[in-house]
Amino acid sequence: MLTVSMTVNGEPVSRDVEDSTLLVEYLREALGLTGTHVGCDTTQCGCCTIHIDGISSKSCTVLAAQVEGRSITTIEGLGKDGQLHPMQEAFRTCHGLQCGFCTPGQIMAGAELVRTWEGPLDEHQVREEMEGNLCRCTGYHNIVKAILSVHAETRGKVDA
Amino acid sequence: MTPFPALDIIKSLKSVGQPLKRKEDERLITGKGRFTDDFSMPGQVWAAMVRSPHPHARIVSIDGSAAMEMDGVLGVFTGADALADGLGQIPHNPVPSTNFDVKLTGRGGTPVYIGEHYLLPADRARYVGEAVAMVVAETRQQAYSAAEAVMVEYEELDWVSESRVACEPGAPKLWDTMDDNVLVDATFGDIEGTDAAFAKAANVVEMTWVIPRVTGVPMEPRAALGSYDAETQRYTLYAGSGGAVRQKHELAKVMGVEPAAVRVLSFDVGGNFGTRNRAYVEFGLVMWASKKLGRPVKFRAERSESFLTDYQGRDLVSKVELALDADGKFLAMRADNLSNVGARCVSLSPLSKGSGLITGSYDIPVATLRSRATYSNTMPTQAYRSSGRPEVCFAIERLIDKAARELGYDRLELRRKNLVSPEQMPYRNAVDSLYDSGEYEKNMDRLLEIGDWAGSAARRADATKRGKLFGLGFANYVESSIGSPKERADIIVHTDKGIEVVIGTQPAGQGHETSFAQVMADMLGVPFDDVTITLGDTDVVTAGGGTHSGRSMRHASTVMALAAQDLVDKATGIAAELLEVPADTISFADGLFGVPGTNRTLGWRELAVAAAEKSPEGLRVRRDNEMHQPVFPNGAGMCEVEIDPETGGIDITRYVTVDDVGRCINPLIVHGQTHGGIAMGVGQALWEGFPIDQGSGQPLAGSFTDYGMPRSDNMPSFICEIAEVHSPTNPFGVKAGGEGGTTPALAIIMSAIEDALLPLGVIEIEMPATPLKIWSAIQTLRAGQNAGENA
Numbered sequence: 008m009l010t011v012s013m014t015v016n017g018e019p020v021s022r023d024v025e026d027s028t029l030l031v032e033y034l035r036e037a038l039g040l041t042g043t044h045v046g047c048d049t050t051q052c053g054c055c056t057i058h059i060d061g062i063s064s065k066s067c068t069v070l071a072a073q074v075e076g077r078s079i080t081t082i083e084g085l086g087k088d089g090q091l092h093p094m095q096e097a098f099r100t101c102h103g104l105q106c107g108f109c110t111p112g113q114i115m116a117g118a119e120l121v122r123t124w125e126g127p128l129d130e131h132q133v134r135e136e137m138e139g140n141l142c143r144c145t146g147y148h149n150i151v152k153a154i155l156s157v158h159a160e161t162r163g164k165v166d167a
Numbered sequence: 168m169t170p171f172p173a174l175d176i177i178k179s180l181k182s183v184g185q186p187l188k189r190k191e192d193e194r195l196i197t198g199k200g201r202f203t204d205d206f207s208m209p210g211q212v213w214a215a216m217v218r219s220p221h222p223h224a225r226i227v228s229i230d231g232s233a234a235m236e237m238d239g240v241l242g243v244f245t246g247a248d249a250l251a252d253g254l255g256q257i258p259h260n261p262v263p264s265t266n267f268d269v270k271l272t273g274r275g276g277t278p279v280y281i282g283e284h285y286l287l288p289a290d291r292a293r294y295v296g297e298a299v300a301m302v303v304a305e306t307r308q309q310a311y312s313a314a315e316a317v318m319v320e321y322e323e324l325d326w327v328s329e330s331r332v333a334c335e336p337g338a339p340k341l342w343d344t345m346d347d348n349v350l351v352d353a354t355f356g357d358i359e360g361t362d363a364a365f366a367k368a369a370n371v372v373e374m375t376w377v378i379p380r381v382t383g384v385p386m387e388p389r390a391a392l393g394s395y396d397a398e399t400q401r402y403t404l405y406a407g408s409g410g411a412v413r414q415k416h417e418l419a420k421v422m423g424v425e426p427a428a429v430r431v432l433s434f435d436v437g438g439n440f441g442t443r444n445r446a447y448v449e450f451g452l453v454m455w456a457s458k459k460l461g462r463p464v465k466f467r468a469e470r471s472e473s474f475l476t477d478y479q480g481r482d483l484v485s486k487v488e489l490a491l492d493a494d495g496k497f498l499a500m501r502a503d504n505l506s507n508v509g510a511r512c513v514s515l516s517p518l519s520k521g522s523g524l525i526t527g528s529y530d531i532p533v534a535t536l537r538s539r540a541t542y543s544n545t546m547p548t549q550a551y552r553s554s555g556r557p558e559v560c561f562a563i564e565r566l567i568d569k570a571a572r573e574l575g576y577d578r579l580e581l582r583r584k585n586l587v588s589p590e591q592m593p594y595r596n597a598v599d600s601l602y603d604s605g606e607y608e609k610n611m612d613r614l615l616e617i618g619d620w621a622g623s624a625a626r627r628a629d630a631t632k633r634g635k636l637f638g639l640g641f642a643n644y645v646e647s648s649i650g651s652p653k654e655r656a657d658i659i660v661h662t663d664k665g666i667e668v669v670i671g672t673q674p675a676g677q678g679h680e681t682s683f684a685q686v687m688a689d690m691l692g693v694p695f696d697d698v699t700i701t702l703g704d705t706d707v708v709t710a711g712g713g714t715h716s717g718r719s720m721r722h723a724s725t726v727m728a729l730a731a732q733d734l735v736d737k738a739t740g741i742a743a744e745l746l747e748v749p750a751d752t753i754s755f756a757d758g759l760f761g762v763p764g765t766n767r768t769l770g771w772r773e774l775a776v777a778a779a780e781k782s783p784e785g786l787r788v789r790r791d792n793e794m795h796q797p798v799f800p801n802g803a804g805m806c807e808v809e810i811d812p813e814t815g816g817i818d819i820t821r822y823v824t825v826d827d828v829g830r831c832i833n834p835l836i837v838h839g840q841t842h843g844g845i846a847m848g849v850g851q852a853l854w855e856g857f858p859i860d861q862g863s864g865q866p867l868a869g870s871f872t873d874y875g876m877p878r879s880d881n882m883p884s885f886i887c888e889i890a891e892v893h894s895p896t897n898p899f900g901v902k903a904g905g906e907g908g909t910t911p912a913l914a915i916i917m918s919a920i921e922d923a924l925l926p927l928g929v930i931e932i933e934m935p936a937t938p939l940k941i942w943s944a945i946q947t948l949r950a951g952q953n954a955g956e957n958a
Contacts, residue, residue, distance in 0.1 A: 036207075040198065041198070041200075041204075042197070044202070044204075045388070046387065047470035047871055051470075052386060052470075083197065083198040099189070102188075104192060104195055105678070105839055106385070106386070106387070106435070106439075106675050107191070107192075107194075108385075108386040108387040108438060109386045109437075110195055111196075111198050134880045134882075135880050138879050140879070141876055143843070144438060144843045145842055147877075147878075148842040148882075148884050148885050149842065
């Protein structure tokens with residue numbers, strides 16, 4: 008066992024866990040934040056995507072101990088002050104989700120993409136950037152649309 | 168066909184037809200969904216499976232003693248233990264049950280032998296990955312580690328995985344009680360008439376198609392959490408599925424208890440596509456282990472376990488022949504379909520559904536069909552997105568492409584010449600399916616317009632200039648939506664929180680909480696926000712057929728319409744009493760009961776309060792409905808692809824569909840269903856497959872590394888349009904929108920690839936048409952061309 012401390016969604020947390028505990032297990036089981044999902048346990052599907060110091064990471068292949076002292080944001084903490092994050096709102100407006108299982112990971116990855124992307128963003132680029140997040144329901148059409156709409160709103164006009 | 172009587176309650180529709188945002192999204196976009204693995208219980212422990220590494224092997228012995236010595240291990244359970252405890256089999260009923268399903272039988276009309284499906288086999292393992300023992304330990308890691316320490320002695324047996332080998336006499340046999348592996352062999356249609364039509368035909372084209380096995384890959388791996396309460400002697404199971412009510416009844420049989428002793432909870436379900444519509448052994452196993460150990464027991468499949476042991480889809484070989492007269496009119500059709508059901512039979516839906524639709528969208532006067540199913544040493548197959556229809560759509564549409572090419576017809580004109588016309592509706596096809604309604608040629612015309620078919624020549628020229636092979640794909644489709652015939656709705660008018668509808672379908676992303684609320688809001692004249700839909704807990708939802716076969720919207724809107732009529736009648740009686748007028752003087756409009764000519768009105772809440780004062784039941788109704796009549800969604804689709812001849816890489820540059828879904832309740836949701844359906848069909852055509860290594864019997868796809876998924880960077884955006892030809896079979900005129908995207912997609916893509924390679928020659932590529940296969944085909948064709956030139 009070891010004690011692992013970090014900041015999750017703005018709150019300092021500390022838990023005693025097995026050394027082998029994965030970050031996703033720490034979030035889901037130790038903290039009860041079940042919005043981050045496990046879809047494959049091999050870093051391939053993206054359902055477990057969270058932010059580590061603002062950067063998208065797949066939490067199923069990160070040990071909790073590796074992020075000691077870091078700042079983690081999960082889907083539960085993406086919105087601020089009781090307001091949805093624009094990416095959450097866009098997924099709803101554009102019908103970018105169906106079963107909702109991959110959705111937290113898609114939203115986290117999409118939010119970071121728009122926040123960190125420099126310059127114009129087009130459909131092709133969104134599709135390339137998001138290929139690590141699998142979805143089986145939507146055919147990606149409305150996910151891409153949602154991400155482009157947030158970029159257009161927050162970062163200026165979308166390139167045609 | 169008996170048209171459904173018009174219900175006077177359907178008046179002006181306000182919510183129905185609107186692209187309203189979904190009610191379920193708020194929880195799903197904020198991480199508050201309730202998926203199975205999100206539930207935990209105090210004292211819960213974990214189960215792991217010991218899985219067979221062999222495709223076929225006798226279980227000689229299982230020794231769990233070393234595993235029992237390991238940290239945290241609480242028990243090792245085998246098939247022999249399960250038999251000793253009197254656990255039963257999962258009571259699959261694989262032959263579809265409505266009056267209109269094609270009736271599949273064994274040879275000579277004999278009953279279908281479906282094999283045995285105990286939670287753990289005591290005799291043999293029949294496919295790679297079959298669970299032969301279960302280990303339960305304090306933690307998941309301990310359970311998975313200990314599972315590797317269980318010593319199973321196997322005696323390997325001969326095995327067979329390919330259906331065309333498995334159905335032959337002398338093939339390794341799965342079930343001792345049978346003479347061979349063929350469990351279904353039935354012939355339909357007019358044999359003599361078909362033979363006569365073929366005899367006088369000017370032309371006959373034939374082809375054998377293989378529609379390989381794929382798997383559903385819902386993003387949420389299957390999971391289960393079982394607990395047993397010794398005091399109430401009741402089991403509780405959290406398990407996402409296609410219908411909690413079905414799971415409850417089937418698992419009660421397995422456990423040997425009354426259904427009332429089982430509660431199943433299935434809230435948010437992370438994708439289904441058919442994969443979750445049959446009970447999994449792990450569901451019963453965690454219930455059993457919980458009773459044995461006195462602790463709640465949880466299981467969550469690893470992704471590799473999902474690949475190996477989720478119920479799989481397709482796996483059909485179809486030989487089709489088409490007879491044409493000298494003018495290109497279709498005269499007759501013969502088909503011989505062979506389905507691979509895997510190691511035991513959990514569903515014949517794919518074979519049955521396809522059997523009724525072999526003639527597709529076309530007026531073919533006579534046809535015969537032989538439908539066979541065979542066992543093999545593979546994971547059982549089940550209905551998978553549009554069960555059975557993509558297979559037969561592929562067969563007829565690709566055969567028409569071939570006929571057009573070989574006989575010199577334009578492929579669109581040959582189709583037009585033979586389409587079923589609106590004037591022929593309702594149309595009984597040659598294998599007795601009664602198409603309810605549809606405007607097939609209009610779908611085609613509209614598709615060609617919005618897809619700019621005419622402009623493809625310029626795009627082809629442009630692509631060619633860039634060194635690409637340009638392909639144009641097309642297919643029509645018709646499919647059937649049948650499904651479990653029974654559905655129940657309860658409507659409860661609360662005194663303080665609006666109107667609640669309890670219903671037994673089970674969404675896995677289809678948005679029932681939204682579209683059902685739209686229907687109910689209009690029926691009762693209340694705002695959409697006032698209606699909530701309750702699903703998924705069998706202590707609340709007492710009956711219902713689940714979600715499959717495009718049945719939910721049609722069945723739900725029908726039973727809700729009937730229930731709403733009952734509720735209005737009941738409320739009218741209460742209003743009459745309160746207003747002290749005869750009931751027949753009460754009018755109902757916009758959610759208000761009133762007496763015409765006066766300003767005295769009562770709303771739902773006031774009537775609920777009045778009803779609650781009179782009896783604790785308050786204002787509520789329950790309605791059961793049974794509806795067998797199928798409907799036939801239909802449409803057309805086209806795509807354009809560009810192939811790089813040097814790599815075989817393929818880009819889909821355009822994908823367009825027109826889908827007649829009957830009345831569309833929520834276009835936002837219906838378009839979403841179409842998009843997802845297209846992706847699944849395109850995935851099967853281009854990347855997805857579950858091949859078995861013929862040397863070792865090992866499946867070759869066990870992770871996302873080796874199973875080709877549709878991804879954001881290999882899929883295009885789509886142009887989709889909804890056509891609404893209302894079905895006369897149900898009050899709202901609903902057909903279905905969940906599967907039309909998938910049904911023609913395989914044919915559309917493969918038709919485009921064939922078209923792209925046509926400048927080099929004609930070659931058959933078996934799905935999935937991976938870049939390697941396309942590149943190899945190009946090399947073969949070029950070699951042929953060079954040989955031709957040098958000769």
